[in-house]
Amino acid sequence: MTSMFDEIRKDNARVVIFDTTLRDGEQSPGCSMNLEEKLKMAEILETMGVDVIEAGFPVASPGDFEAVNEIAKRAEKSVIAGLCRAVQKDIDAVVAAIKPAKRQRIHTFISTSPLHMKYKLQKEPHEVLEAIAWSVGYARKHCDDVEWSAEDGSRTELDFLCRAVETAINAGATTINIPDTVGYVVPSEYGALIKSLVDRVPNIGKAILSVHCHNDLGLAVANSLAGIEAGARQIECTINGIGERAGNAALEEVVMALRTRADRIPFTNRIDTTKITGASRTLAAITGMPVQHNKAIVGANAFAHESGIHQDGMLKNAQTYEIMTPESVGLNKSNLVLGKHSGRHAFKKKLEDLGYTLSDTDLDDAFARFKIVADRKKEIFDEDLVALVDDEAAHAHDNIKLITMSVWSSTKGPQRATLTLEIDGQQKSAEVDGNGAIDALFKAIAEIIPHPEAKLSLFNIQAITGGTDAQAEVTVRLEEDGKTVNGQGTDTDTLVASTRAYIHALNKLLVKRKKNRPEDITTTKNRIQSI
Numbered sequence: 001m002t003s004m005f006d007e008i009r010k011d012n013a014r015v016v017i018f019d020t021t022l023r024d025g026e027q028s029p030g031c032s033m034n035l036e037e038k039l040k041m042a043e044i045l046e047t048m049g050v051d052v053i054e055a056g057f058p059v060a061s062p063g064d065f066e067a068v069n070e071i072a073k074r075a076e077k078s079v080i081a082g083l084c085r086a087v088q089k090d091i092d093a094v095v096a097a098i099k100p101a102k103r104q105r106i107h108t109f110i111s112t113s114p115l116h117m118k119y120k121l122q123k124e125p126h127e128v129l130e131a132i133a134w135s136v137g138y139a140r141k142h143c144d145d146v147e148w149s150a151e152d153g154s155r156t157e158l159d160f161l162c163r164a165v166e167t168a169i170n171a172g173a174t175t176i177n178i179p180d181t182v183g184y185v186v187p188s189e190y191g192a193l194i195k196s197l198v199d200r201v202p203n204i205g206k207a208i209l210s211v212h213c214h215n216d217l218g219l220a221v222a223n224s225l226a227g228i229e230a231g232a233r234q235i236e237c238t239i240n241g242i243g244e245r246a247g248n249a250a251l252e253e254v255v256m257a258l259r260t261r262a263d264r265i266p267f268t269n270r271i272d273t274t275k276i277t278g279a280s281r282t283l284a285a286i287t288g289m290p291v292q293h294n295k296a297i298v299g300a301n302a303f304a305h306e307s308g309i310h311q312d313g314m315l316k317n318a319q320t321y322e323i324m325t326p327e328s329v330g331l332n333k334s335n336l337v338l339g340k341h342s343g344r345h346a347f348k349k350k351l352e353d354l355g356y357t358l359s360d361t362d363l364d365d366a367f368a369r370f371k372i373v374a375d376r377k378k379e380i381f382d383e384d385l386v387a388l389v390d391d392e393a394a395h396a397h398d399n400i401k402l403i404t405m406s407v408w409s410s411t412k413g414p415q416r417a418t419l420t421l422e423i424d425g426q427q428k429s430a431e432v433d434g435n436g437a438i439d440a441l442f443k444a445i446a447e448i449i450p451h452p453e454a455k456l457s458l459f460n461i462q463a464i465t466g467g468t469d470a471q472a473e474v475t476v477r478l479e480e481d482g483k484t485v486n487g488q489g490t491d492t493d494t495l496v497a498s499t500r501a502y503i504h505a506l507n508k509l510l511v512k513r514k515k516n517r518p519e520d521i522t523t524t525k526n527r528i529q530s531i
Ligand code: KIV
Pocket: 024, 109, 149, 150, 151, 152, 177, 179, 180, 181, 182, 212, 214
């Protein structure tokens, strides 16, 4: 297989899309994903044509290792990268985790700015240069594709950065990444920095230059594009721009800017842009990190035209107010598609149009759920179907399931909830008063499965479509021991959706507990068995 380096050398207009949703994105607060969720995202990224998937930081935890390893086993075309510091145990963990991948990359990094070297690393510059030479050399012994990153590169003294880059390339790095780790630079400055490296580093022709920009000043995408114009040929980015603090450059924005303004920024990439909306929606549903409505490309309003003047212009010629079509990002207008009389065949066909291929059993489950929703809701939109299928998939592995619930609610409190759950096949019920219906429901869950150390840190309700019969999509975040999990639930009844979301989060919390505190396995099991 041709290496990424050879591909770029053959075609100087080609830009490598390196997605770090599962590493830089996943490590940001509230964005943690479990194994199934990471596998699902990795599959989507590969299908949409991402060149390099940074699958995680294997040394960070056994869960991170397993996720990178499982993604590596499944990947067909994308290069699978794992991140590591400049230390042997980190590099060894990446080597082992990415081993099954057909195309592998080791991504090693160390800080190069005066501030980071002095305070974070407590190393002299010459020690950092030695660490670069050693780590890249060691990684190259195991893999032909090695990326080296200068953490806080944009705040590094230029002379030292040039020496560090030269050292990394001499040691065998095939990609050199210059992160704007703290999102500090402005486009002209970052472009000039990349250009200086192209002009001054004698062996720069032996590596691909890469940009990795954070969005603290809202400039991540602009900086990335400035870097490409100055000679970089790899962009590191994430779906929905998730990532540390204000996030990373958003993949969908970078790719659509390259596509829409190819006249000014004439570079190509392999991304199938029609997969963008699906990827964005799936990630938002998995993480519970909603996309702001006015977000470029994937926000709910990105293609909405509200004002009369704009609507009039659109009707006459869409180009009056639209610089790209909704279809180009995979957004199909909300059509009325199916109703309660629709059959399994039409349902299957519609799901295929929406990009879902389900096994027969999953299709049966989704169809049964569709019939329930169709009975309650007059109009079934594409968004309803997407939510329904995503919800089924999210809950497929739950050990704790909601069987029934009912709520007594009035202007005079307290409100009362009765709830029955199935835990590993056994049914348990509780009846509890609360300060509001949601409070009563969540307390009832806690009565059946006590989890006093977990705190509810987010409770978010969104209507999927318009109308009072719209399905509600609820996200619940639970925190315990500094770890967070998100749960999702969808239903036409907001209270049912909320309960499903809470139970989903609790399922994930118990799985996480087992992984992080193996000594708790018995405690958790006993607790559940003794209910
Ligand atoms: O922002 C950063 O500096 C990083 C590196 C570890 C690549 O994410």
